[in-house]
Amino acid sequence: MTVRLRGIQVESLSKSWGNTQAVKDVTFSVESGQFLVLLGPSGCGKSTTLRMIAGLEPVSGGSIHIGGNDVTHAPPARRGLSMVFQSYALFPHLNVAENILFGLKVRKVGRAERDERLKRVADMTGLSELLARKPAQLSGGQRQRVALARAIIAEHPVCLMDEPLSNLDAKLRHEMRVEIRALQQRLGMTVIYVTHDQVEAMSMADKVVLMRHGRIEQQGSPEEMYARPDTVFTATFLGTPPMNLIELADGAGGAVIKGMTDASVVAAGQGDGRLLGVRPEHVVLLDEGGLTARAESADYHGADTVVTALLGSQRINLRVPGRFALEQGAELRLGWRAEDVHFFDFESGRRCEQDALPRVA
Amino acid sequence: MTPLALALRRVPHAVILAVLAFAILGPISNLLLWAFAEQWYFPYKLPVTWGTRYWEVVFRPSGDAMASLGTSVAIACFTVLVCLAVSVPAGYALARLKLPLRALIMLAFLLPQAFPNLPVYINVARIFYSFDLNGTILGVVLVHAVHGLVYSVWITTASFAAIDRSLEEAARGMGAGPLRAFLTVTLPLALPGIMASAIFVFLESLDEFTGTFFVGAPEVTTLPLLLYTASMAGNYQIASITALILLVPSVLFMLVVQRFLRADVLSKVGR
Numbered sequence: 001m002t003v004r005l006r007g008i009q010v011e012s013l014s015k016s017w018g019n020t021q022a023v024k025d026v027t028f029s030v031e032s033g034q035f036l037v038l039l040g041p042s043g044c045g046k047s048t049t050l051r052m053i054a055g056l057e058p059v060s061g062g063s064i065h066i067g068g069n070d071v072t073h074a075p076p077a078r079r080g081l082s083m084v085f086q087s088y089a090l091f092p093h094l095n096v097a098e099n100i101l102f103g104l105k106v107r108k109v110g111r112a113e114r115d116e117r118l119k120r121v122a123d124m125t126g127l128s129e130l131l132a133r134k135p136a137q138l139s140g141g142q143r144q145r146v147a148l149a150r151a152i153i154a155e156h157p158v159c160l161m162d163e164p165l166s167n168l169d170a171k172l173r174h175e176m177r178v179e180i181r182a183l184q185q186r187l188g189m190t191v192i193y194v195t196h197d198q199v200e201a202m203s204m205a206d207k208v209v210l211m212r213h214g215r216i217e218q219q220g221s222p223e224e225m226y227a228r229p230d231t232v233f234t235a236t237f238l239g240t241p242p243m244n245l246i247e248l249a250d251g252a253g254g255a256v257i258k259g260m261t262d263a264s265v266v267a268a269g270q271g272d273g274r275l276l277g278v279r280p281e282h283v284v285l286l287d288e289g290g291l292t293a294r295a296e297s298a299d300y301h302g303a304d305t306v307v308t309a310l311l312g313s314q315r316i317n318l319r320v321p322g323r324f325a326l327e328q329g330a331e332l333r334l335g336w337r338a339e340d341v342h343f344f345d346f347e348s349g350r351r352c353e354q355d356a357l358p359r360v361a
Numbered sequence: 362m363t364p365l366a367l368a369l370r371r372v373p374h375a376v377i378l379a380v381l382a383f384a385i386l387g388p389i390s391n392l393l394l395w396a397f398a399e400q401w402y403f404p405y406k407l408p409v410t411w412g413t414r415y416w417e418v419v420f421r422p423s424g425d426a427m428a429s430l431g432t433s434v435a436i437a438c439f440t441v442l443v444c445l446a447v448s449v450p451a452g453y454a455l456a457r458l459k460l461p462l463r464a465l466i467m468l469a470f471l472l473p474q475a476f477p478n479l480p481v482y483i484n485v486a487r488i489f490y491s492f493d494l495n496g497t498i499l500g501v502v503l504v505h506a507v508h509g510l511v512y513s514v515w516i517t518t519a520s521f522a523a524i525d526r527s528l529e530e531a532a533r534g535m536g537a538g539p540l541r542a543f544l545t546v547t548l549p550l551a552l553p554g555i556m557a558s559a560i561f562v563f564l565e566s567l568d569e570f571t572g573t574f575f576v577g578a579p580e581v582t583t584l585p586l587l588l589y590t591a592s593m594a595g596n597y598q599i600a601s602i603t604a605l606i607l608l609v610p611s612v613l614f615m616l617v618v619q620r621f622l623r624a625d626v627l628s629k630v631g632r
Binding site for chain 1: 525527528530531532533534535536537538541545546549550
């Protein structure tokens with residue numbers, strides 16, 4: 001427990017405004033030096049959760065511990081954390097240096113130390129040449145760096161980031177992703193990072209907390225969540241294109257794909273009310289055998305092509321390396337390995353255990 | 362298109378501009394003529410004798426004009442102070458806090474404008490009389506402040522509302538207390554709007570006549586009151602010169618206000 005004390009523990013956290021409950025019974029913990037991503041669609045309560053941890057939003061129920069101290073009702077300044085806002089929240093009337101130094105001046109850090117820390121942080125974030133500029137004279141990426149510099153100069157062990165990259169273009173977003181992750185590891189910061197972008201979550205996180213309708217849907221390492229989603233929601237939220245979900249039906253000798261004329265058995269046991277999940281990269285083209293599908297369209301990405309095919313009346317995506325010469329309506333033979341298949345209950349959306357029959361010899 | 366046709370297309374614009382210019386500048390040029398006329402009587406279209414004799418009368422250190430100019434400016438400054446003392450806290454509260462009846466409060470500040478001025482001021486004068494406020498600078502300042510609060514509260518609220526709330530949150534997160542966050546972040550950012558509202562209040566007060574007349578006269582003589590007395594006495598030269606003096610700060614400040622009031626603030630006025 002002594003190691004965990006340095007991280008952040010969130011216990012049964014909830015938030016309601018009148019009758020609407022924005023966050024319900026959220027419990028997770030971050031270990032010191034870990035990068036945790038709060039992931040979810042807009043309105044799922046992830047930003048509210050972050051704002052409660054930051055102390056910007058009063059807590060309706062539950063508790064927050066940072067470094068072993070109960071900070072559930074502490075003012076923001078006493079929580080020993082820094083925050084990066086989606087809008088960057090740079091002070092437009094102050095220049096870059098004054099923006100970065102704001103917190104140190106408030107906390108009456110001596111001039112010599114201020115200058116030294118400013119120099120170090122400015123070097124680290126590549127802002128040394130821009131210190132005298134006003135935020136309005138900076139590009140989006142530069143503003144993002146100022147916001148980051150302002151957060152790390154405090155040398156707080158914990159940093160909260162609220163969708164910090166959502167205002168940047170795709171190329172810059174990729175660069176900053178790498179940069180933020182590198183900076184976090186170099187400084188050993190504990191980070192809680194809010195985003196709706198599953199790519200950011202997969203590529204940056206040590207741990208992902210996926211939220212939906214104010215609740216935690218699933219949490220774990222990116223690999224775990226990708227490889228073994230607990231629910232249909234997790235299965236489809238992570239990965240582009242998302243996992244294929246194919247409706248099953250009861251057939252002779254086991255579960256078959258609903259609406260398929262040549263009803264070959266894909267799993268043992270029940271089929272009605274079940275979904276079969278398989279990721280596009282796990283669907284392979286076979287020379288013979290397998291399930292018969294009709295090619296519908298192909299989306300070329302350069303390194304690979306995502307082919308959409310009709311399995312009976314249901315769509316299925318598969319990832320094929322290189323370029324795929326599509327012949328519309330051509331017959332494709334599809335297969336997958338038994339261990340790459342997931343089963344979910346149609347009603348509850350929850351994972352259920354069932355034996356898949358191997359489609360690839 | 363030929364150059365001639367192009368020129369012809371500009372004619373309507375030119376005519377409209379000329380009419381507009383005449384409507385605005387016509388009365389002022391009449392003021393200018395009167396200000397430099399020593400003698401001007403019927404049937405002459407222009408002054409008979411030109412000169413600056415009346416300017417000397419007005420600007421004589423012992424003259425009424427200089428004294429009432431001083432009174433006017435002092436009253437205007439005090440009015441600005443009173444309005445700011447109310448509108449900065451009120452504007453912040455109206456912009457930031459989820460107040461019940463917010464719309465009603467905003468409307469209350471508009472109310473003095475909604476009623477006809479004369480009955481309002483006559484009643485104010487009656488009430489002030491019982492408080493011994495009639496004929497005092499304080500009384501006049503209070504009357505002007507009621508008028509000025511509309512501008513200052515509405516514009517100040519808009520300038521606070523235009524500031525991104527996350528700026529204050531960022532300041533708080535970096536360890537600043539509420540007051541420090543307000544003084545170092547919110548207030549400097551709202552300052553242009555607050556300055557603009559202060560200028561409006563100043564100009565309103567400088568020009569105000571009715572309220573001053575009922576509450577202040579005859580002890581307190583402001584420039585507009587002097588102008589009124591002079592023109593009632595048929596002394597058009599003094600009246601014109603006084604009017605020109607009143608015009609100077611208005612024009613100067615309007616140029617400044619136009620720079621202070623940005624679109625993002627204006628779009629929030631009355632929200």
